[in-house]
Amino acid sequence: MSAPVIPSSLQIYNSYVEDPIWQGNFTVIWCSGLAITIAVSLPSLILSLRHGRSFKGITGISESTGYRSVSSDDNKSLPAPGSPQSRRLVGAWNALVSQTYWSPPKLELNLGQIIVLSAYLAAVLVCIIKDAPLISNPNRAGFLALAQFPVVFLFATKNSILSLLLGPGNGYEKLNFMHRMAGRTMFLGGCIHGALWIRNHLQYGLPILGPQKETSGVASLALLGIIVLTSLRPVRRLFYECFFLVHVLTYVAFFVTICYHTMYASPWIFPPLAFYGADVLMRLLRYRIKDATLTAQDAHMTLIRVHSCDDGWLAGQHVRLRVFFSNRVFESHPLTILSAPPSHSCLSSPGLILGARTNGDWTRALNNYTLKEQERSQVHEKSEGGPSALVHVMLDGPYGGSSIDLGGYESVLLVAGGSGVAFTLGLLDDIVERWVSCHPYQL
Ligand SMILES: Cc1cc2nc3c(=O)[nH]c(=O)nc-3n(C[C@H](O)[C@H](O)[C@H](O)COP(=O)(O)OP(=O)(O)OC[C@H]3O[C@@H](n4cnc5c(N)ncnc54)[C@H](O)[C@@H]3O)c2cc1C
Incomplete structure (x- = not known):
């Protein structure tokens, strides 16, 4: 006799099985977006490789011994113009792309960046909300907050493989807007997760502080709040050094508390450590x-x-x-x-x-x-x-x-x-x- 099958409507939502799948879905989405961006940048990367611009300065500023070889002048020449047809094509493409550089006043973001950020936010929200019983079990939002770690660090480091793949001119200062967005969506996920669990605890008369899980959760959310609030533009503008010090100290503390809060955090800490390690190594050079x-x-x-x-x-x-x-x-x-x-x-x-x-x-x-x-x-x-x-x-x-x-x-x-x-x-x-x-x- 086969075991009875529980109808799906009566099955209890197992967040520890379902939610990691959504972390995976989200990771596939942003990695695909990144892969498309790299593919679009490929022609300009190849061109810059040909003109010796791509890896210029990868090991830092250099000092010649006073001797200048003839080949050092190789990339001095102006790039050869292509055929009229290819130039017209490149011109049309550039004219199209140039529309995305328009910036609405005061926002300090251009149209292209706004589109990317909106798509990113939509992906995060869909992955948090889709088929998730958030009121009874808001873990999905917490899982999605953890899935932001690689994005936060990939776009934060001064030296990253991404800058190299996107070609010259795509340094950390141009990619940093994604770091800020991923940090904020991590906070958003943390807030949904924390606020709904607090509501749940109040409903059933459970303690919000005291047990290890709850205390470390509240501490993690508080640290994340400090990181986000001290990174707002006015604070960065007025107290840059202060912002930088608080940022570094609080993210280290956040790493530790989040690992105490959930065992599901530790795998998400490794990509940031790898990105950060690579950054430090490159900087040493x-x-x-x-x-x-x-x-x-x-x-x-x-x-x-x-x-x-x-x-x-x-x-x-x-x-x-x-x-x-x-x-x-x-x-x-x-x-x-x-x-x-x-x-x-x-x-x-x-x-x-x-x-x-x-x-x-x-x-x-x-x-x-x-x-x-x-x-x-x-x-x-x-x-x-x-x-x-x-x-x-x-x-x-x-x-x-x-x-x-x-x-x-x-x-x-x-x-x-x-x-x-x-x-x-x-x-x-x-x-x-x-x-x-x-x-x-x-x-
Ligand atoms: C990519 C880039 C290139 C720049 N190039 C030049 C340049 O060629 N000539 C020039 O005069 N200025 C340049 N600046 C601006 C210059 O970095 C700031 O004016 C300088 O750091 C201000 O420091 P402060 O302590 O005098 O002023 P603060 O009052 O501390 O800061 C004034 C502004 O500079 C920003 N700032 C302060 N410290 C830093 C820091 N360590 N890193 C990033 N931003 C900081 C603050 O957010 C604030 O908006 C550049 C900035 C950037 C991001």
Whole structure:
């Protein structure tokens, strides 16, 4: 006699069997989206590989020995224009894609990013809600919160395989919006899970604090809340260093408490550890300690010329700079390299030059320090081409840059404002030099 089969309507929902399946479904969805994006970026990746732009600077800024081989000028030439038909096709495609760069005022996101974020949010919500008896068992939301871990870390790390696969110009600063979104959806999942379990406990008169499961759950949700609230834009704007410190300390604490809360968390901790480990390893390859000369143009701008840097970056990329002055050793700030590498630069005195506009406390302290040092050494330095201050700096990078090679276009219009001019100057330096070296008699 066969065992009686319980009708599906009478079966008790087994969240520990059903919900991991939805974690898997969600992972398949975002991985497929990523695979499509990488596939779409493939032609530009291949093109940039051909022009030697893709892996430029992967091991950091380099210093030549003074000898410049002929082959170092290989990628200096302007890319050969394709056939008129292929150029028209590329032009039409670029015109279409350019629509996604439109940004609604104040949002600091473009249309393309808004579409991606909406699709991501929809996928998370569907995976949380679909066929889940959330009121009686809100575990699905918690499971989906855990499934955000790989996304949060993949898009947070400064050095990731993703930036390499998407080609030049897709650095951490462009991908970071996904990190923020995944962090918020993790919080959303945590809130649904926590709030509904609290409701459930109140209904049946069960303690909300005390038992290990409940206490660690409330602690995890509180930590996640702190991470999300201290990462909001106004906090990042006004108290960046504070935000950064709280962020690092709280996510480590969150890792520990969530592993106490549920044994289903530990497998989701491994991808973040792998991404973070790879990031740290790559950074070790990219750190450089160099001498630099600081020159304050006025009270608003400090120029930083880093010595012995000859190659290993593309025009428009930025570095994270730590200047060893006063008590500011623990701070590093992103600054765009406003010159092309010497082999591509038309400056009379090329090199790695950065400009820091006085914006907040670090840039102001740097400017004040430089002005003071300049004053102190003015008499002595005057004979050596103007007053300046000598310091040690630490470079981490290069990162980011332009996703398109401007050398491939006949006409280029550059528009810049504020400190964004550094990005534009680097690109201008690059294309002018490449034009001059290809058409030496036409200027
Ligand atoms: C990719 C990138 C490239 C940049 N290039 C240049 C450049 O070439 N020239 C230039 O003058 N400025 C540049 N900036 C801005 C520059 O990094 C900030 O002005 C500087 O870090 C401000 O530090 P602060 O302590 O003086 O000001 P704060 O008052 O602490 O901060 C002012 C603003 O800078 C942001 N900020 C502060 N510290 C950091 C940090 N460590 N990392 C990221 N953002 C931070 C804050 O969120 C805030 O919006 C760039 C920023 C980015 C993200």
